[in-house]
Amino acid sequence: MAKRQFDLILFGATGFTGGLTAAYLAAHAPASLRWALAGRSVRKLAEVKRRLAQAYPRCESLGLVQADSFDARALARMAESTQVVISTVGPYIHYGEALVAACAERGTHYVDLTGEPEFVELCLQKYDAVARSSGAKIINCCGFDSIPHDLGVLFTVLQCPPDVPIRIRGFVRVSMGISGGTWHSAVHAFSRLRHYVRLRRQRGAVAPADGRRVKALMQGVHYEPQLRKWAVPFPTIDPQVVRRSARALDCYGPDFGYAHYLEVKRLPLVLATAAGASTVFALAQFKPTRQWLLSRKAVGDGPDPQRRARSWFRVRFMANAGGHPIRTQVSGGDPGYDETAKMLSEAALCLLQDNTPPVAGVITPAAALGEALIHRLQRAGMRFETQWTRRKQVKT
Ligand SMILES: NC(=O)c1ccc[n+]([C@@H]2O[C@H](COP(=O)([O-])OP(=O)(O)OC[C@H]3O[C@@H](n4cnc5c(N)ncnc54)[C@H](OP(=O)(O)O)[C@@H]3O)[C@@H](O)[C@H]2O)c1
Known part of the structure; x- marks a missing residue:
């Protein structure tokens, strides 16, 4: 996975919570993090990057990745190009499944903000076994829920x-x-x-x-x-x-x-x-x-x-x-937003940088990230x- 182009891709960077998450990462992620903004509109993504770079000049080098949540090929390319995907594209029951499938199949770790029980149930039933065999950690509910x-x-x-x-x-x-x-x-x-x-x-x-x-x-x-x-x-x-x-x-x-x-x-x-x-x-x-x-x-x-x-x-x-x-x-x-952007970003950074339990599949934040994430959030x-x-x- 370390050979992948990016460490982290933020999908949904043009949305309200995605924008706050991008700003949190720009302010707090280590300078060495290779990360990118993703969404369906390159024009909007470029605007988010421009705003970030005004406050944090190192964001000039951020990658931009175009993908629509119904374009399975683009999502597959995105999942293959990174170690971790953050998704803030919701409602997840409408927009979320193809990305989870792409990450589960390609061994790419994934964190999201869903609080939708039907979507989590769908992930468990359709992608838990797939993710276990690829080694992907699919972690829903990484915001205020839950x-x-x-x-x-x-x-x-x-x-x-x-x-x-x-x-x-x-x-x-x-x-x-x-x-x-x-x-x-x-x-x-x-x-x-x-x-x-x-x-x-x-x-x-x-x-x-x-x-x-x-x-x-x-x-x-x-x-x-x-x-x-x-x-x-x-x-x-x-x-x-x-x-x-x-x-x-x-x-x-x-x-x-x-x-x-x-x-x-x-x-x-x-x-x-x-x-x-x-x-x-x-x-x-x-x-x-x-x-x-x-x-x-x-x-x-x-x-x-x-x-x-x-x-x-x-x-x-x-x-x-x-x-x-x-x-x-x-x-x-x-x-809902400032602390959620923090929790989601720290969950993704925890996956990349901390010693986390050797588990895979569709898993909860506590089972996947445990005490390491508590310490980060503290x-x-x-x-x-x-x-x-x-x-x-x-x-x-
Ligand atoms: N559990 C929690 O604690 C918590 C807290 C906050 C948010 N959330 C959840 O997070 C989700 C996002 O909330 P929000 O307020 O940030 O929503 P939002 O501002 O409407 O943002 C939605 C994002 O999804 C993107 N999007 C929509 N359709 C797409 C498609 N077909 N392909 C690719 N991207 C697409 C939008 O892109 P465009 O800009 O191109 O339209 C935008 O970036 C919601 O499901 C919300 O419930 C949960």
Whole structure:
């Protein structure tokens, strides 16, 4: 792989999150990194490169790669020319599959930002075996979905005594705006829930090969006295990613359970949040109302720098490890965009530069990048905090 023309290609550099990711890499990647911007319009790519080079003159030498996400040949050439592809081209269920196929077949590592359960399921069912045999690491969900949750739970597990049952509950709070691309991906995911459920059924039940138990913990809306907040079950892709990591990594112990909640201050807000989400879900089911929803936010747009500067996130984890209570927290700035660009870029750099577990296939961030990525993100300013410091080794 080292003989390939590039170390890293960023596909989707002309989009909102792609642009922020390009800027993060320009500011933070090592000078020796051989990287390129990719997308369907060379004109737009040249404009992104021009802007980057104004702030970072070494970006004059950036490569530009033209590829459309429906052009299998161009994607194959792109995958063959690099060690790692970052993709910010979404909604992934519409634009993502051919690139994953190209990377899985050519042994090229791949990271993306999807939070779409149907797309991840498709990758698992169609490309896991292909990637295992080529040695490719296909790592979905390397943004706010699901790195703080997936790595936050790994970080919590690493504070637990070994070989005891572990129960962890995660409580998420965010303040953020969202981009057109995120809005479109969410509306399409809502409208395709039935497709996802049908696809998921085809894979059937999954359990760790070594007889360990991994399960979803269930509890409805409730008041959490320790946090002095209401906890609302939060059915994002994050708890699924956490459970996949728990099945892959034996440090999660013989019997592991995880529950995922949104933390809400006041009961009326719980009701307003539920009513808002149900309305969007219902409107997404029918073509005319779905088109109306999609027209509310233009693709390519996103929160401005002032809004992003005011944005933040915090995920608190409460664990019970064989009777020992453990509390940890992961927090940072603008979750959807500035921190997402950081998480995605650091995941790609971690693949290139760090000692990561020798695994291949369609894998989660915690299973693929583990502690190495936690350390990178800590160095990059994201906070992983705990009152306990007992450490264990990650075994894959
Ligand atoms: N999970 C998370 O935490 C998180 C956070 C942020 C974003 N995301 C996801 O990331 C994705 C991008 O979001 P965004 O707001 O950055 O979207 P965006 O601004 O609309 O960008 C989309 C990108 O896709 C490109 N594209 C569209 N069709 C293409 C095609 N046929 N071939 C090649 N490229 C094509 C666009 O290129 P053009 O410029 O040529 O149109 C653009 O570069 C969304 O799926 C969103 O949900 C996830």
